[in-house]
Amino acid sequence: MNIEGVRAIYLFEMARMRRTLLQSVVSPVITTSLYFIVFGAAIGSRMQEVDGISYGAFIAPGLIMLTLLNQCIGNGSFGIYFPKFTGTIYEILSSPISTAEILIGYVGAAATKGLIVGTIILLTASAFVDISIAHPFLMALFFVLTAVTFSLFGFMIGIWAKDFEQLNIFPMLVIPPLVFLGGSFYSINMLPPFWQTVSHFNPVLYLVSGFRWSFYEIADVNPAVSLAIVVGFLVACLSVTAWIFKTGYKLKS
Amino acid sequence: MAPIVSIRNLTKRYATGFTALKGVDLDIEEGEILALLGPNGAGKTTMISIICGIVTPSGGTVTVAGHDILADYRKTRSIIGLVPQELTLDSFETVWSTVSFSRGLHGRKPDPALIERILKDLSLYDKKDTMLRHLSGGMRRRVLIAKALSYEPKVLFLDEPTAGVDVSLRKDMWQLVERLRAAGVTIILTTHYIEEAEEIADRIGVINGGRILLVEDKKALMTKLGRKQLTVELAEPLAAIPPSLAPFGLALAGTGERLVYEFSTTGERTGISSLLSALSQAGLRVRDVSTEQSSLEDIFVELVGEDR
Ligand SMILES: Nc1ncnc2c1ncn2[C@@H]1O[C@H](COP(=O)(O)OP(=O)(O)OP(=O)(O)O)[C@@H](O)[C@H]1O
Ligand SMILES: [Mg+2]
Numbered sequence: 001m002n003i004e005g006v007r008a009i010y011l012f013e014m015a016r017m018r019r020t021l022l023q024s025v026v027s028p029v030i031t032t033s034l035y036f037i038v039f040g041a042a043i044g045s046r047m048q049e050v051d052g053i054s055y056g057a058f059i060a061p062g063l064i065m066l067t068l069l070n071q072c073i074g075n076g077s078f079g080i081y082f083p084k085f086t087g088t089i090y091e092i093l094s095s096p097i098s099t100a101e102i103l104i105g106y107v108g109a110a111a112t113k114g115l116i117v118g119t120i121i122l123l124t125a126s127a128f129v130d131i132s133i134a135h136p137f138l139m140a141l142f143f144v145l146t147a148v149t150f151s152l153f154g155f156m157i158g159i160w161a162k163d164f165e166q167l168n169i170f171p172m173l174v175i176p177p178l179v180f181l182g183g184s185f186y187s188i189n190m191l192p193p194f195w196q197t198v199s200h201f202n203p204v205l206y207l208v209s210g211f212r213w214s215f216y217e218i219a220d221v222n223p224a225v226s227l228a229i230v231v232g233f234l235v236a237c238l239s240v241t242a243w244i245f246k247t248g249y250k251l252k253s
Numbered sequence: 254m255a256p257i258v259s260i261r262n263l264t265k266r267y268a269t270g271f272t273a274l275k276g277v278d279l280d281i282e283e284g285e286i287l288a289l290l291g292p293n294g295a296g297k298t299t300m301i302s303i304i305c306g307i308v309t310p311s312g313g314t315v316t317v318a319g320h321d322i323l324a325d326y327r328k329t330r331s332i333i334g335l336v337p338q339e340l341t342l343d344s345f346e347t348v349w350s351t352v353s354f355s356r357g358l359h360g361r362k363p364d365p366a367l368i369e370r371i372l373k374d375l376s377l378y379d380k381k382d383t384m385l386r387h388l389s390g391g392m393r394r395r396v397l398i399a400k401a402l403s404y405e406p407k408v409l410f411l412d413e414p415t416a417g418v419d420v421s422l423r424k425d426m427w428q429l430v431e432r433l434r435a436a437g438v439t440i441i442l443t444t445h446y447i448e449e450a451e452e453i454a455d456r457i458g459v460i461n462g463g464r465i466l467l468v469e470d471k472k473a474l475m476t477k478l479g480r481k482q483l484t485v486e487l488a489e490p491l492a493a494i495p496p497s498l499a500p501f502g503l504a505l506a507g508t509g510e511r512l513v514y515e516f517s518t519t520g521e522r523t524g525i526s527s528l529l530s531a532l533s534q535a536g537l538r539v540r541d542v543s544t545e546q547s548s549l550e551d552i553f554v555e556l557v558g559e560d561r
Contacts, residue, residue, distance in 0.1 A: 002327070008357030012346075019345065087341035091400070094305040095358045096330040 005097040009105025013079050017113045024074075024113070025120055028067040032121050035063055036128040039185065050187050051218040056129035061212040062184025063125060065204070068118040068143070069150050069179065074171050075110035076154025081167050084159070099245035103155070110151035111144070118143060132215065138223070139214035145230050146207055152237040159244055178204040188220045203229060255319065256280035257408055257439050258304065263313035265299050265463075273299040275463040276313070281408075281441060286434055287468075288454035289443045290553060296463040297443040298338055301410045305335045317408060331359055334406025338413045338443075340393045344386035348377055351385060352399045359404035371402050374429065391422050398429070409433065411442040415449060427453050447553060451475075459553060476517075482545045483525060485512040488538035495535045501528050 017024070039059055050058040083089035092102060125131060133139050154170075161167040182204030188196050199205050200221070210226025213219035219226070258281035265274040273296045281287055291297050302308035304315050306326055315322045317329040343351060352368050372378040375395040380388065385396065394414065401409060411430075415423045430440055430453050444450055450457050451471070458468040490509035501524065504513045512532075516523045532539060 002360040004357045004360045004362060008354050011357075012350075012354055015350070016345070083343075086343070087339055088343055090302075090305075090307050090335070090337055090341065091355060091358060093307045094330060094333070094335050096327040096360055097358065098327075 002095075002097045002101050005095060006101045006105045006108075009092075009097075009102065010109045013075075013106060013109030014112065016079070017075060017109065024071065025117055028071070028117055028121055029124050032063050032067065032124050033128070035059065036125065041128075051216075053216050053218070054129060057131055057216070058187075058212075059185050060122075060125040060129060060131055061215050062179065062182075062208045064118055064121050065146065065208050065211055066175075066179045066184065067121045068114050068146055069175050069204070069207075070171050071117045072110055072114035072147050072150035073154035073157065073175065075113050076107060076151035077158035077161065077167055077170070078154075079106045079110055079158065080155050081158035081161055099242065102245070103152070103241060107148065107151045107155055110154060111147040114147040114151060115143065118147065134217050135214040139211070142207070142211045142214055142227070142230070145227075145234060146211070149230060149234040149237060152234070152241060156237060156240055156244065175204075178202055179208070182208050183220050184208050187218075203233060206230070254283060257283040257318055258441075259316045260300075260304075261314045263300065263303065263315060264311045265296070265303060265308065266311045273463050274303075274311075277460075277463070277465055279458065279465055279468060281439060282456075283439055284434065284437055285455045286430065286440045286442070286453055287456045287458060288450035289441065289458045289460055290445070290447065290450055291443070291460035292445075295460045297460055298412055299463075300460070301335070301412055301441070301443070304329075305333055305410065306330055331404070332407045334401035334404065334409040336394075336397050336401045336409070336411045336414055338416070340390060340397065342385045342393055342396060344384070346385055347382050348372065348385065348388070348396055348399075349381040351396065352403045355400035356403040361404050367405075368399075368403055371399050374432075375399050376425075391418050394418060395422075398426075402433075406438065408439045409441070411440065413443050413445070415444065415446065423449075481516055481523075483514040483516065483528075484543050484545070485514065485528075485532065485539055486510060486541040486543075487512065488540050491537070495537075497535050498528075498531055501531070 036056060036059075039055070041056070043055075047055045049055065080089075083092065122131070157167065157170050161169075181199065182202045183199065184204075188199045188205065191199065206221055206226040206229040209220040210223045210230070213223040213226070258279075260277055260279040260281075263274055263277040264272070266272045277296075277300060289297050289300075299308060303310045304317070304322060306322065306329075310323075318332055320328040320332075322329045346354070349368070349372070352372065353363065353365075356364065356368065369378065372381055375398060377392065377395055377399060380392065385393065388396065394417070398411075398414065415426055418426065427449075430442070433440060442454075454471050456468060457471050457474055459466045484506070487510050490507075491505060491512075492509060494503055494505060494512070498512075501514060505511070506513050514525075514528055516525065529539070529542075
């Protein structure tokens with residue numbers, strides 16, 4: 001195993017992220033604070049509790065997930081897209097390093113940064129509302145699994161994207177609606193039956209619901225199902241990535 | 254000794270349908286310097302990219318030190334170094350960090366002393382903390398070389414290392430190649446400058462249209478080049494060469510009005526004066542005499558021209 005190679009990629013990526021850390025921490029912190037001020041304090045004060053907890057506390061897990069997904073997809077995709085774009089990928093391709101090792105380097109770094117920013121958001125949230133974590137271990141498991149899975153998903157987008165527009169489609173256009181419609185700001189029980197059914201096709205619902213269960217033991221879907229869906233998605237992403245490297249799809253001509 | 258790089262019937266058809274390599278066979282000996290000459294689009298970069306793992310081959314095999322480049326990629330890629338043709342570097346990294354990165358990527362433990370020496374050798378040490386985007390083209394080229402040397406490859410591919418490089422840097426580069434060779438590194442370089450190939454290569458290969466047209470020892474090539482042709486134009490055409498002129502090994506050309514004599518400029522005597530006196534003794538009247546020398550450039554142009 002080429003441990004030095006993995007370390008080189010990981011540290012390279014972490015250094016790149018450190019250069020943009022300010023922007024990647026400040027912007028989600030501001031956004032999250034705004035959500036808490038607008039939804040939590042202004043609107044939430046007029047709202048009833050949801051499933052027995054204050055509205056502000058209810059939305060916190062969803063907001064953390066929103067940031068985590070965006071960070072991981074953004075970092076994962078940019079990390080591999082950029083060398084492809086500039087041509088420096090030649091060095092990775094001509095190195096004695098395996099697919100798995102490349103993945104550990106890039107995805108590991110993207111997930112690490114996602115987890116750092118996610119933790120900062122969790123702390124920000126706890127400054128606004130009372131947050132209790134009923135199952136810290138499960139919460140950490142969801143946190144890490146989601147970070148890894150979506151960093152990997154981002155990695156795939158980075159390989160697939162042929163320009164910056166495609167690179168941004170997921171973080172800008174796909175993730176926000178899925179997060180907003182995935183029960184981050186409401187319990188799907190509040191929806192009419194038809195929309196409840198539709199919501200069950202939204203993968204983010206399972207993430208947010210499972211994650212929230214680890215905080216407050218309230219969920220829209222069975223937490224075991226949530227966990228299974230995340231693991232399933234992780235396996236799917238791993239398979240696609242393995243295929244990408246095997247065939248050289250969009251990496252080698 | 255078994256060749257360090259062995260290429261057999263290598264083909265490459267790009268997704269566009271274009272066939273860039275049409276069955277290349279080439280053996281590269283350990284410790285030699287092989288210069289690959291070929292016009293734009295000949296397939297030089299394609300061939301190198303396949304050996305290094307950047308492009309997937311469509312057919313054929315390549316082994317490096319006996320290991321297959323696909324099955325045993327870890328072994329082959331830790332032996333091979335590559336300095337690519339394009340000046341592709343990260344903009345925001347420093348010289349030092351990008352060179353150290355290359356070493357790590359190739360599975361080598363950090364060795365700051367080695368990197369310092371490489372940077373000093375390439376006159377880059379005073380730029381070690383400079384961001385790559387603030388470097389000039391020639392400096393970037395040197396950084397790419399430093400990156401490739403950082404992991405101490407045994408076989409080094411230099412894809413047009415002296416393109417866009419000034420005369421003094423070119424001389425430095427040649428010296429560097431000489432030093433690497435002394436350290437036992439096998440070097441394959443592509444170039445468009447024939448005098449560069451003449452200057453530093455042990456063997457010269459010519460590639461065109463995805464095929465190797467010639468691979469020859471530079472010395473053998475140079476002796477060929479050291480040969481001159483003397484053409485004697487006669488006043489009256491001959492039907493056959495008179496027996497008295499047989500020792501000169503002449504050839505009759507045209508419709509018998511031209512005699513062609515080949516001689517070596519490196520030999521002690523050319524035999525021109527004795528030929529001329531033998532001609533007059535045989536009673537032949539000479540109208541004109543001309544000499545011609547072929548250069549590597551001629552050979553190259555001729556080969557590539559015929560191939561078109
Ligand atoms: N990715 C690609 N897709 C399709 N065709 C390609 C690709 N890369 C190279 N080619 C074609 O393959 C041929 C050989 O290209 P290559 O880069 O190997 O030439 P070269 O000998 O290195 O030329 P040069 O001296 O200009 O660097 C060219 O006709 C080129 O257009
Ligand atoms: Mg080329």
